[in-house]
Amino acid sequence: MAHDPLLTVLKLAKxxxxxxxxxxxxxQFEHQKRVNQLQSLRDxxxxxxRQLAAQQGQQIRAxxxxxxxxxxxxxxxxxxxxxxxxxxxxxxxxxxxxHWMEKQQKRKAVELLLEKKAQQxxxxxxxxxxxxxxxxxxxxxxxxxxxxxx
Numbered sequence: 001m002a003h004d005p006l007l008t009v010l011k012l013a014k015x016x017x018x019x020x021x022x023x024x025x026x027x028q029f030e031h032q033k034r035v036n037q038l039q040s041l042r043d044x045x046x047x048x049x050r051q052l053a054a055q056q057g058q059q060i061r062a063x064x065x066x067x068x069x070x071x072x073x074x075x076x077x078x079x080x081x082x083x084x085x086x087x088x089x090x091x092x093x094x095x096x097x098x099h100w101m102e103k104q105q106k107r108k109a110v111e112l113l114l115e116k117k118a119q120q121x122x123x124x125x126x127x128x129x130x131x132x133x134x135x136x137x138x139x140x141x142x143x144x145x146x147x148x149x150x
Contacts, residue, residue: 006114013107020100027096031089038082045075 052068 004114004117006110006117010107010110010114013103013110017100017103017107020096020103024093024096024100027089027093031086031093034082034086034089038079038086041075041079041082045072045079048072048075 048068048071
């Protein structure tokens with residue numbers, strides 16, 4: 001049997017889909033890592049705010065209070081920047097998801113073509129076999145008919 005070029009196309013499509021799946025997995029991991037970092041920053045800010053709340057009612061030096069607010073603003077800015085990083089990672093993840101789905105669709109299309117070709121080949125073989133069976137049956141019928149007339 002001659003090598004079907006579609007088999008090569010299928011092999012390449014499978015490899016492309018696998019690569020896209022690996023990139024998607026990496027993007028999902030990166031996104032989750034960025035989300036975790038954002039949550040850590042938020043938790044850190046919350047803990048820091050709780051420390052200030054715990055000191056309420058006590059005398060706090062003005063320079064400590066200013067330093068505290070400066071630090072909270074820095075944490076807020078880090079949170080804002082991390083939100084942008086998370087958003088970018090989410091977009092990358094969505095892009096990778098779409099790319100993987102496209103590769104998956106291409107692979108499935110090639111598999112479908114191969115399946116149709118195989119069905120068509122089987123149909124041709126079945127017709128050829130039926131034709132041979134019919135010819136054989138006709139020849140036997142003619143032989144019997146000739147033998148009975150002799």
